Amino acid sequence: MHAVNDTLYANALAPFLAEVERLRPPDVEVIDAHTHLGLDEDGRSLTLAQLLEQLDAAGARRACVFPLHDPDRHPAYRVPNDRVLGWAAEAEGRLVPFCRLDPTEDPLAESERCLAAGARGIKLHPRAQDFVFDGGELDSVFGLAESAQVPILIHAGRGLPPLAEGLVDLALRHPRAVLILAHGAICDQGILTSRLADHPGVLYDISCFFPLDVMELLARVPAERIVFASDPPYGLPATSLYMALRMAAQAHLDEQTTRAVLGGTMAALLDGQGLPPVSAPRRGDSIELSGRLARVYGYASLVGPALFTGALDQARAMLDMALAACRDPEPGTVGEALDTIGAALSAADALLEAEGGVRAAIDLVYRSIVRAATEIPDTA
Numbered sequence: 001m002h003a004v005n006d007t008l009y010a011n012a013l014a015p016f017l018a019e020v021e022r023l024r025p026p027d028v029e030v031i032d033a034h035t036h037l038g039l040d041e042d043g044r045s046l047t048l049a050q051l052l053e054q055l056d057a058a059g060a061r062r063a064c065v066f067p068l069h070d071p072d073r074h075p076a077y078r079v080p081n082d083r084v085l086g087w088a089a090e091a092e093g094r095l096v097p098f099c100r101l102d103p104t105e106d107p108l109a110e111s112e113r114c115l116a117a118g119a120r121g122i123k124l125h126p127r128a129q130d131f132v133f134d135g136g137e138l139d140s141v142f143g144l145a146e147s148a149q150v151p152i153l154i155h156a157g158r159g160l161p162p163l164a165e166g167l168v169d170l171a172l173r174h175p176r177a178v179l180i181l182a183h184g185a186i187c188d189q190g191i192l193t194s195r196l197a198d199h200p201g202v203l204y205d206i207s208c209f210f211p212l213d214v215m216e217l218l219a220r221v222p223a224e225r226i227v228f229a230s231d232p233p234y235g236l237p238a239t240s241l242y243m244a245l246r247m248a249a250q251a252h253l254d255e256q257t258t259r260a261v262l263g264g265t266m267a268a269l270l271d272g273q274g275l276p277p278v279s280a281p282r283r284g285d286s287i288e289l290s291g292r293l294a295r296v297y298g299y300a301s302l303v304g305p306a307l308f309t310g311a312l313d314q315a316r317a318m319l320d321m322a323l324a325a326c327r328d329p330e331p332g333t334v335g336e337a338l339d340t341i342g343a344a345l346s347a348a349d350a351l352l353e354a355e356g357g358v359r360a361a362i363d364l365v366y367r368s369i370v371r372a373a374t375e376i377p378d379t380a
């Protein structure tokens with residue numbers, strides 16, 4: 001990016017970074033439960049050096065890592081799995097490799113091969129690999145995860161056919177398996193959180209584009225089952241850290257629980273101490289928003305999806321409406337939030353015009369909707 005744009009971005013970002021410093025518990029261990037390396041069919045890619053730099057920016061020492069939807073994935077994801085194992089070996093203990101499986105290409109043999117070669121978890125992607133959880137081969141993979149005591153991370157985000165019921169049945173047949181449902185389980189958050197409430201080993205990762213999904217998760221499941229994650233190259237650890245700290249504060253999590261969410265729970269799991277005991281969900285049934293910030297949130301939350309589909313004019317129109325909602329001679333109690341968000345959104349607007357500025361613009365818009373959604377502490 002051009003130096004002028006770098007300065008624009010840095011200035012708008014500064015208040016958000018200051019808040020991270022204020023909210024982050026001292027010397028907290030941050031572990032990103034969901035990262036990728038390599039190349040995806042959609043054109044996205046991430047190198048080892050890039051991922052480590054992104055983790056450093058969030059103060060995260062460790063991360064779980066697995067392949068993308070790699071064009072070289074046939075047969076059985078063998079080539080991308082071996083690459084990830086190789087990169088993890090180069091990373092001096094910072095990366096915990098998971099193997100990615102294709103349920104139609106001998107997943108049990110591939111998971112056994114990878115676990116023997118040093119993998120310490122399994123990744124399943126029901127959208128990319130186009131499957132539902134109806135037993136068969138996956139029963140044996142879940143059985144292996146139980147006996148080898150390794151977690152299975154499952155994509156549970158956008159774009160899935162209804163798979164919750166099959167997944168619930170499979171999980172309940174394997175009560176000793178530890179599952180990490182990715183992206184706040186938004187594909188079916190209601191069914192999954194309700195029907196898996198008594199399963200002892202279900203975690204939810206917070207790599208979500210909309211903060212309300214994560215805030216609601218805190219009303220549905222114990223905080224001790226919610227883990228920090230950012231899904232690079234699609235998300236950024238530093239941005240996700242801001243969301244995690246804001247929603248922890250909004251939900252009145254104590255310092256120990258905040259530490260568990262940021263990395264403590266994953267550390268216990270990965271280091272073989274088992275999962276911590278649970279307590280009741282921390283948040284109440286409602287999410288209270290300032291009326292002024294709710295208007296900002298509504299418009300700003302439409303900017304990212306428009307950008308992802310290439311509708312730049314629509315994105316800018318929504319950004320302009322969000323900016324208009326920030327201009328308020330009577331800001332009530334949210335003047336500082338409106339100022340910070342207004343400055344971030346106008347920097348995002350300028351960055352959208354600049355070459356190579358889209359990523360920075362999205363980051364600022366995302367932080368703005370997180371700030372707007374979490375401004376009023378939970379009232380429960």
Ligand SMILES: [Zn+2]
Nearest residue numbers: 034035036231
């Ligand atoms: Zn992912």
